[in-house]
Amino acid sequence: MGLSKTFSASDVSVHSTFASRYIRDKPAKYKMPENSTPKEVAYQVISDELMLDGKPRLNLASFVTTWMEPECDKLIMDSMNKNYVDMDEYPVTTELQNRCVNMIADLFNAPHKESDEAATGTGTVGSSEAIMLAGLAFKRKWQNKRKAEGKPYDRPNIVTGANVQVCWEKFARYFEVELKEVKVTEDYYVMDPVKAVELVDENTICVAAILGSTYNGEFEDVKLLNDLLLEKNKQTGWDTPIHVDAASGGFIAPFLYPELEWDFRLPLVKSINVSGHKYGLVYAGVGWIIWRSKEDLPEDLIFHINYLGADQPTFTLNFSKGSSQIIAQYYQLIRQGFEGYRNIMENCHNNAMVLKAGLEKTERFKILSKDIGVPVVAFSLKDRSHYDEYMVSEHLRRFGWIVPAYSMPEDAKHVALLRVVIREDFSRTLAERLVFDITHVLKELDKLPLPSVSPNGGDDHVCINGGICNGNMKTLVAKKKISDIDLKEEDCIPKLAKSA
Ligand SMILES: Cc1ncc(COP(=O)(O)O)c(C=O)c1O
Numbered sequence: 001m002g003l004s005k006t007f008s009a010s011d012v013s014v015h016s017t018f019a020s021r022y023i024r025d026k027p028a029k030y031k032m033p034e035n036s037t038p039k040e041v042a043y044q045v046i047s048d049e050l051m052l053d054g055k056p057r058l059n060l061a062s063f064v065t066t067w068m069e070p071e072c073d074k075l076i077m078d079s080m081n082k083n084y085v086d087m088d089e090y091p092v093t094t095e096l097q098n099r100c101v102n103m104i105a106d107l108f109n110a111p112h113k114e115s116d117e118a119a120t121g122t123g124t125v126g127s128s129e130a131i132m133l134a135g136l137a138f139k140r141k142w143q144n145k146r147k148a149e150g151k152p153y154d155r156p157n158i159v160t161g162a163n164v165q166v167c168w169e170k171f172a173r174y175f176e177v178e179l180k181e182v183k184v185t186e187d188y189y190v191m192d193p194v195k196a197v198e199l200v201d202e203n204t205i206c207v208a209a210i211l212g213s214t215y216n217g218e219f220e221d222v223k224l225l226n227d228l229l230l231e232k233n234k235q236t237g238w239d240t241p242i243h244v245d246a247a248s249g250g251f252i253a254p255f256l257y258p259e260l261e262w263d264f265r266l267p268l269v270k271s272i273n274v275s276g277h278k279y280g281l282v283y284a285g286v287g288w289i290i291w292r293s294k295e296d297l298p299e300d301l302i303f304h305i306n307y308l309g310a311d312q313p314t315f316t317l318n319f320s321k322g323s324s325q326i327i328a329q330y331y332q333l334i335r336q337g338f339e340g341y342r343n344i345m346e347n348c349h350n351n352a353m354v355l356k357a358g359l360e361k362t363e364r365f366k367i368l369s370k371d372i373g374v375p376v377v378a379f380s381l382k383d384r385s386h387y388d389e390y391m392v393s394e395h396l397r398r399f400g401w402i403v404p405a406y407s408m409p410e411d412a413k414h415v416a417l418l419r420v421v422i423r424e425d426f427s428r429t430l431a432e433r434l435v436f437d438i439t440h441v442l443k444e445l446d447k448l449p450l451p452s453v454s455p456n457g458g459d460d461h462v463c464i465n466g467g468i469c470n471g472n473m474k475t476l477v478a479k480k481k482i483s484d485i486d487l488k489e490e491d492c493i494p495k496l497a498k499s500a
Contacts, residue, residue, distance in 0.1 A: 061404040063278040067425040082323040121290035127247035128167035130273035130289035161191025193225035211249030217374035226266040250274030255342040286325035348375040358435030375422040
């Protein structure tokens with residue numbers, strides 16, 4: 001193997017630890033380097049740079065798993081080199097994925113295997129891919145029905161809340177389906193089932209409900225939606241189904257709220273997605289889509305591939321991918337069992353309550369998440385006249401915490417909030433510490449002078465988070481670059497905020 005020319009092999013410094021001793025040039029960014037790099041150096045250069053990333057366990061923005069047991073880490077490493085799609089070559093991996101589908105379908109109360117309605121499903125890269133597949137199945141099924149009836153089939157739509165995750169917008173745009181969104185309002189941040197059913201028409205391929213809104217973790221009322229839609233279907237003769245986006249709630253509700261009816265117990269629920277990499281407790285890269293029955297997945301969407309060996313029915317968007325995540329999911333399902341998942345989810349819920357209580361004690365925040373839902377704590381400042389949620393978020397970074405600030409969807413956009421996702425690896429001690437640090441940040445921010453209105457636009461008007469605000473800091477537009485913002489005279493920012 002050719003060695004990098006930055007040192008000679010006889011150089012004693014070859015044995016020193018830090019890559020900076022060998023590599024003095026700029027890192028390769030635009031063009032592959034001419035020469036090879038010794039593996040130790042390549043490793044060190046990259047790991048040094050990665051040190052500047054945040055710490056995943058302190059990343060409270062993400063639902064995605066950041067810790068797994070070392071035994072599972074080992075299984076993951078052991079199977080890194082297996083391509084999941086080579087099902088004939090790796091039949092055990094395929095068998096493990098089938099077992100995962102069975103267990104998750106059972107968890108979601110899918111009709112029993114022996115009945116005609118046996119559920120079917122597949123592993124995906126995450127909920128986004130799962131949602132693309134579910135949406136495609138609804139679209140194709142609706143189109144087939146409309147064709148058979150001799151009716152137009154060129155204007156399909158999906159009804160959702162405006163609080164849907166971006167993957168639904170992607171689905172709508174990529175697969176040419178109109179997204180009919182139920183507006184959220186101040187103090188009601190999820191889809192109202194009554195309004196959703198009003199939006200349903202003969203072109204609606206499904207209504208998508210969310211079990212665990214990305215914004216505040218709140219569960220949408222799938223039972224009410226089901227009942228109202230049953231009634232509408234009866235009146236109109238339509239057959240509009242429901243999809244449940246249970247990306248995060250799918251591994252919460254069965255353990256914490258077993259009585260809550262949101263899944264295949266409801267007859268109109270035809271498919272459900274869940275992210276294995278969120279509360280399924282696996283690292284990023286796995287999701288699941290389950291259909292109530294084979295009937296709900298049109299046969300013409302399934303590809304039968306046989307050039308790698310035996311016949312392989314597949315319904316995925318990509319072809320090759322790693323096997324590790326599937327294996328890790330199976331590990332978690334058997335390792336935790338129902339008991340383990342329930343304990344972990346209860347613990348997450350309890351820690352969310354500790355955090356919520358701590359925040360309430362400060363009397364400075366309004367809590368926007370619900371006690372029943374995904375264990376997230378979403379909160380906004382009661383008084384935003386002095387500073388805003390974006391500044392609290394920015395200041396928390398100094399303590400290592402990554403707590404995102406963002407605004408609610410259209411029609412409630414003026415409501416900004418901070419959100420903490422409580423995962424398995426977020427302990428009670430960390431919850432208490434976070435409250436302590438937030439209190440500290442508030443005290444610091446309180447000392448900032450009150451914002452003053454400046455007549456001039458310009459760089460000194462940029463908020464610490466890159467947004468702008470008006471004189472009262474009532475409206476805040478989160479934008480990254482000042483050049484993106486059309487500054488008006490009335491826009492202002494507390495000057496100190498920038499240097500804080
Ligand atoms: C409700 C909801 N749906 C879908 C997704 C997309 O999930 P994934 O990241 O698994 O693709 C998310 C991600 O946060 C989500 O919260």
